[in-house]
Amino acid sequence: MEIKKELMYSKTHEWVKADGQKAYIGLTDYARIQLGQIVFIDLPEINSTAEAEQSLAEVESVKAVAEVLSPISGTVNEVNEALINNPELINEDVYGSWLVLIEMSDPAEINNLMNSEEYENFCKTLSEEESH
Amino acid sequence: MKRTPLYEKHLEYKGKLIDFGGWELPVEYVGIIPEHEAVRNSAGLFDVSHMGEVTVTGEDAEKYIQKMVTNDISNMDVMQIYYSPMCYPNGGVVDDLLIYKYNREKYLLVINAANTEKDVEWLQSNVSGNLKVKNVSSEYAQLALQGPKAQKILQKLTDKNLDDIKFFHFCDEVPIGEMKVFVSRNGYTGEDGFEVLVAPQEAEKLWDRIIEAGKEDGLLPAGLGARDTLRFEVCLPLYGHEINDSITPLEAGLGFFVKLDKDDFIGKEELMNQKSSGLKRKLCGIEMIDRGIPRAGFEVFSEGRKIGYITSGSYSPTLKKNIGLALMDIEFSEEGREVEVLIRNKLLKTKIIKKPFYAKKYKNKR
Structure with a gap:
């Protein structure tokens, strides 16, 4: 499983790449492994409001339906439209396939997220729980 | 959770294990889509040992099965297989099953895993005449080898000419090395293929031999996820979805397997009413x-x-x-x-x- 050093992570397996007031949101490798091949994605409307820990998008694999929760609050500035017809791009490159770009209303929320080291430990705990 | 005799193989092939009606079975190994494509284009190997098996033996076996199921088995050949719904008096479905005929006094029924207990109870509570109904599920492991390359792969392992096993027929003594297995040409994917019944202690050996024989043809172990998408594309019904105790076989489009012109069977009256008053x-x-x-x-x-x-x-x-x-x-x-x-x-x-x-x-x- 791959974890990128420069990103921040949520407990629900979204990654955040902050750039000033803006942040790209995507799914982590852990989410990809759990879901399997993604065959459908539903992205939010541009200019809609994103709220931290609330539903932002939906992804579906053949067997599973998963909600993508927004790691931060703000306004949806852009969505990655290439994914709508080719959701499998996410499986090919999770960290290159951002889902939405959010204009953050409170950039300090980033501090509530985990850094790569914390996220790695978090995932380890999860897989240990699973194997018991 | 119950485990099949192939549990260790699922771990070895890194299957993603789930709880399927009380059985710990792989939903996928490398992925539902590649496994699905392997079955459509080459072949896939499934562990279906969770399926239930029941024997019906005795001089009244044929008469009894005629009463229990909606299909008409009176013209069945020996070593032939029929598919049939089995209904309640109200026309709802107890289960759908495969009937294997050895002779008029000996049949094997293959039933859905999650329904095994309920079916055995239902079958036993309706016994009349001279016959025995016995749950023999634990005596068999079952593998399904499915796909256009299935015959080529299985033929490598046996001297028995598989062309002799016609669609929906079986042979109970196919030699594979030192094993004697039960092979039928049928399946749940819409492709050509075989289901193989084998003693539980020989299941791993058979699995390994089939995997080895299929390597050059792109055979993949396939999980329950692909089994479901494959049967779904060809619209084979799944109990609990297309049929259940409140959906009749006629509503589910299985009228071909409901022979209203045969003698009395459980559910006949209601199904006739449903047909005459219009679905x-x-x-x-x-x-x-x-x-x-x-x-x-x-x-x-x-x-x-x-x-x-x-x-x-x-x-x-x-x-x-x-x-x-x-x-x-x-x-x-x-x-x-x-x-x-x-x-x-x-x-x-x-x-x-x-x-x-x-x-x-x-x-x-x-």
């Missing part, structure tokens, strides 16, 4: 027009009125479309009609299409 519901295929995947249980609407629900729905790996089976009010069931599916509080456009979604590719039919 009210019909199982239809649907294809999404709007973006979304219909899933089992989602409701179907027309002009604000609920007209049915999805029994099975998925992204189709072969067709690359989002499709479903829906049990619908018959007034709304004609092909081409546009209706709506409620997906996450949104009514999304869909249209009724022809079944099956993918044509079956059976071989050696006679």
Whole structure:
């Protein structure tokens, strides 16, 4: 499983790449492994409001339906439209396939997220729980 | 959770294990889509040891089975297999099963894993005449080798000419090395293929030999996920979805397997009434027009009125479309009609299409 050093992570397996007031949101490798091949994605409307820990998008694999929760609050500035017809791009490159770009209303929320080291430990705990 | 004799193989092949009706079984190994494609284009190997097996033996065996199931087994050949629903008096389905005929006094029934207990109870409580019903599920492991390359792969392992086993027929003494296994030509994928019954202690050895024989042809171990998408594309019913105790085989489009002209059988009266008064519901295929995947249980609407629900729905790996089976009010069931599916509080456009979604590719039919 791959974890990128420069990103921040949520407990629900979204990654955040902050750039000033803006942040790209995507799914982590852990989410990809759990879901399997993604065959459908539903992205939010541009200019809609994103709220931290609330539903932002939906992804579906053949067997599973998963909600993508927004790691931060703000306004949806852009969505990655290439994914709508080719959701499998996410499986090919999770960290290159951002889902939405959010204009953050409170950039300090980033501090509530985990850094790569914390996220790695978090995932380890999860897989240990699973194997018991 | 119960484990099949192939549990260690699922771990070895890194299967993603889930709870399937109380059985710990792999939903996928490398992925549902590659496994699905392997079965359509080459071959896949499934562990279906969780299926239940029941023997019916005795001089009244044929008469008894005739009473229990909706299909007519009176003209069955020996070593032939029939598919049939088994109904309650109200026409609802107890289970759907395969009937293997050795002779008029000896049959093997293969039933759904999750229904095994219920079926055995139902079968035993309806015994009349001179016969025995015995649950022999634990005496067998079962492998399904499915796909256009299935015969080529299995033939490498045996001197028995597999051309001699016709579609929906079986042979109970196929030599594979020092083993003698039970091979039938049938399956749950819409492709040519075989199901193999083997003693539990020989299951791992058989698995390894088939995997080895299939290597050069791209055989993959395949999980329950692919088994479901494969059967769904060819519209083979799944108990608990297309049929259950409140859906009759006629509503589910299984009328071909309901022989209302044979002597009395359980459910006959209700099914005759349903047929003569006209069906009210019909199982239809649907294809999404709007973006979304219909899933089992989602409701179907027309002009604000609920007209049915999805029994099975998925992204189709072969067709690359989002499709479903829906049990619908018959007034709304004609092909081409546009209706709506409620997906996450949104009514999304869909249209009724022809079944099956993918044509079956059976071989050696006679």
